Amino acid sequence: MTSNFSLPSELCEAVTRSPFRVQIAFDGNWMDAFRFGPDELPSRDDLHKVLAGREADVAVEFCFQLRSGENFFFGQRRLGKKGDRDTLEFVDRAFKCSLGRDWIDLPDFLSRLERAMPDIDRIAKDTLCKDxxxxxxxxxxxxxxxxxxxxxxxxxxxxxxxxxxxxxxxxxxxxxxxxxxxxxxxxxxxxxxxxxxxxxxxxxxxxxxxxxxxxxxxxxxxxxxxxxxxxx
Known part of the structure; x- marks a missing residue:
């Protein structure tokens, strides 16, 4: 049994700027999240050090500002095992999606994220924000x-x-x-x-x-x- 959800145009069209911050948290502890501006994203090697031993419950959030000024964020969580090397790939690719501005609205940004995710996570086209x-x-x-x-x-x-x-x-x-x-x-x-x-x-x-x-x-x-x- 699945639901059918569609992002409203009021929200799709309100997300027009690149994220002003991306952040990563472990075990849902967002108060102690690692936060980065768009021009200070960590290298892959630095990400590997941050993730070491904490790969079991990792979440990434993209923080935007709507055209009306309110804060808006999108996040996704990966559950795995300690030492799971695929988690590094998941986080590194997600962070890189915050760079550049080759998308026009929120659905386009989500499509970019879907295409970037590792195959092992089975995030197919048009599957985010649907159920x-x-x-x-x-x-x-x-x-x-x-x-x-x-x-x-x-x-x-x-x-x-x-x-x-x-x-x-x-x-x-x-x-x-x-x-x-x-x-x-x-x-x-x-x-x-x-x-x-x-x-x-x-x-x-x-x-x-x-x-x-x-x-x-x-x-x-x-x-x-x-x-x-x-x-x-």
Whole structure:
């Protein structure tokens, strides 16, 4: 059973600039991620040193700024074994995809990434961002440490209204106001590997990130407007 998800035009056309940062994390620990600007990417030898002994759970994220100014990121995780040499190939090729500007929008960037990935990972053409699993709200880089609220999943594909989202968030004050990172709406996909994209849904006010449920609901509606229920 698979779902059929299509990236909305509002998002596809909003990603028009190269990533301003790429980062790599181990075991989901994004607070201690290694972060690189586009002009300071590590060499293959340096990547090998960074990965040594930590190849079992490695994730890469590309950080963009939307045309409207919000933060947006796309990430993908590779699960393997300690010492797995294919992980170096996976990370090195992903990082190199952040260079240059021979793509026109988000789907084009994802196609570039699909073509670059090692054959062993079986990431075929048109497979990224297709089988949507769930949608969550959380604090960027704090996913496995802080509060996370699921607002949609493919088992109950009805889009919640703004009132329901607000109710779901009522018991999580840490999401409403924090001084860690911006809050975001994250869309998770499990096939052909765990990958995700997320968009900023908070405003920065006097040093704090203030969650805007209306932004979350707006992006949820835009992104799920073309969603088709899973079929056998």
């Amino acid at each position: 949507l699993e769930n949608v969550e709200i959380g604090i960027t880089d704090w996913w496995r440490r802080g509060d996370v609220v699921e607002v949609w999943n493919k088992e109950s594909p009805v889009i919640p209204d703004l009132k329901q989202i607000t109710i779901n968030l009522d018991d999580f004050p840490s999401l409403h106001r924090n001084d860690i990172k911006f809050a975001c709406l994250e869309f998770n996909f499990l096939s052909p590997l765990h990958h995700w994209f997320a968009v900023e849904i908070s405003d920065q006010v006097e040093g704090f990130h203030i969650l805007r449920p209306s932004k979350a609901w707006s992006w949820l509606v835009k992104c799920l407007s073309n969603y088709k229920e899973p079929v056998d």
